[in-house]
Amino acid sequence: MREPLSVVVTTYNSAGTLEACLASVAWADEIVVLDSGSTDATAAIAQRYGARVQVQPFAGYSAQKQAAIDLARHRWVLLLDSDEALPADAADPVRRALESPPCAGFQLWRREWVFWRWQSPRARLNHYVRLFDRERARMSGHSVHESVQVDGPVRVLDVVLDHYGEPDIAGRVDKANRYSSLQAAEGRPRRQAWLGWRMVAYPSVAFLRYYLLRGHWRAGWAGFIAARVHAFYAFLKYAKLHEARMRGRAGGR
Template sequence: MNSLSVVITTFNSEETIGLCLDSVGFADEIVILDSFSEDDTVALSKQAGAIVKQQKFKGFSEQKKDAIAMASHAWVLLLDSDEYLSDAAQQAIQQWQKQEPHAHGYHLPRIEWVFWRWSHRWVRHNKFLRLFDKSRMRIEQRLVHESVEIEGETATIKAPIMHFGERSITEKLNKVNHYSRLAAEEKFAKGKRCGVLRVVFYPWFYFIRQYLFKRQIFNGFAGFINASINSYYAFLKYAKLYELRKNRD
């Protein structure tokens, strides 16, 4: 039996943390690292039996790294507070716990909530490495879009994570503005450059990739809006990088 620690980072997550915790009640341990929430996140987490620690937010990568280090068991399932495991995922992971692991880390598909609907099953869903042996793991040091990397073999489990990432157009636009600044600053710090042509033309390519190649078209008008905002993110990211370069020069 593979003992499992579920690790979650939180901040003002009272709207989604209950569903998240309910979906991982089978775990041997639930560890939450909270960034001093001002709502009922901590109280709800403690009521669900989670181990709650708090520390000042140190950045996405560092926060997750510290949270994982708090887990007691070798195997960790990493979730965000606005995610939960589908019924199929709960069954798949519990079945995995009963078997000898054949990899050091596992990718799980993630299904997105797109404004007012769940993403269509024909949309190409991203996969994320979320179940892993923490002794083989490292967090890629990034300002945004941090990811887990594994030294060793990886595989995929059909255990869909449900993600309330796009609950409204306003929320997505606020996130896009914030994340595009972080992404631009990260590229700038690495010495990356950006010309006018990339700012002008890359967002159009990004829209086509999102809407057609990643099949957002099957999400109806919600998919069109989502692909459009994603292309706006691409525009902002490189426009802000261009601005940083101009201000430096």
Template sequence: MKRATLSVIVVAMNEAHDIGDCLESVRHWANEVIVLDSGSTDGTPDLCRQLGALVFETDWPGDGPQKNRALAQARSDWVLCLDADERATPELRAEIESVLTSDTPHAAFSTPRRSSFCGRFMKHSGWWPDRVERLFKRGHARFSDRHVHPSLIVDGSKGKLNQPIIHFSIPNLHEALDKVNAYSSTGALFFFEQGRRASLRQAIGHGLWAFIRTYLVRLGFLDGKEGFLLAVANAESSYYRYVKLMLMHRQDNKNSPR
């Protein structure tokens, strides 16, 4: 049967160090590549245009809303969503091509994701197979409005691909600490807006459980020293999320009229 068309969407800000390889992995076989840039100052938009992408420059409303903005620009039958630090391998391309040339009953497909942490591709620690839903029929799915790690809301059945997306997630400890701070702040704000509360005891408990879950339950100790570092980073992120939530409420109480 005739091959269906494919749009690739990527959201970006200051990703000139990464996004070139991302676009190179798809631009020769996707029908269109769409990049939504939110104020880059490192030349990301120009680099993407040089690689043939359609670039739209806008503000940053959060990851989920931004991905939906990119989705609204897509015109193909199917959509593949990638992050700037992700790559589609030739093996994944072949598997996606088989979907595009088939009469599949599924509206979306998940794929495993092979992620690296401080230079090591993790085989445990909850990071593998780490299935993510990234390939879907346009008009049959949208992203949730979460500001971090939005889910895909699919209208229809879901299938599974076998070949992974390659994810160069966290190259060094400096970036790991930056993400601990960023994700814990975003998570705390999300909980605060939901009306959730936290105590120091809860923060310690959640942090301790995050370490145990990553390092022991999910066999992070088999990932060597990087497994231990990741378990600590997860513990810190969880701990600081609840501490920040606790302090947000404390500040809110101070600012409230008595």
């Protein structure tokens, strides 16, 4: 007997991508949308797909997703971002996975839209736990790059999510600025050793890892630009930690 499935999505002014997201999981037993107070057509789109919509102020990425998971009526949850969509043929493998599931969670692959094209099919895909038994899983609690932490075995499901992400360079740079501020705030209570050298060296390491090791050089200029923004994000994270340290030594001036 197959376990029923709740699809859980957190939203904020997500009208541009939410329709594709919800259309890709219209076959699920339940769709839950937790909105942060959108002022666009997000709620109307969610209701059109029969989603159960609730609203609460944004509590942070990890906490907001955990609150959405807690709203699910079913034990097994598929967690999606509002700018992600499953492929058209995903229903069958997901349903098969939920027939006497052999584990506590499944990782799904994800391919990235890079400004004006999809990443190369020969580039390395990331994978994330997105389908899981919510009674054996919790969000990690990190301020950014939050993840599902599962108490039990995890397997990989052969399903590839489409992630549309930021539609342009400006959006990705803005995200790098916001995320680096959150990561710097999260890192301030901990003593960071060799902070200056990290600020100098790590951006180049981040660029090479993203561009060469993950294969984004195959996406041409789109991959190069994305790798440079990724390196800038790494620089900002350590630069903001350094700034906070210097301000602390100067008595907050």
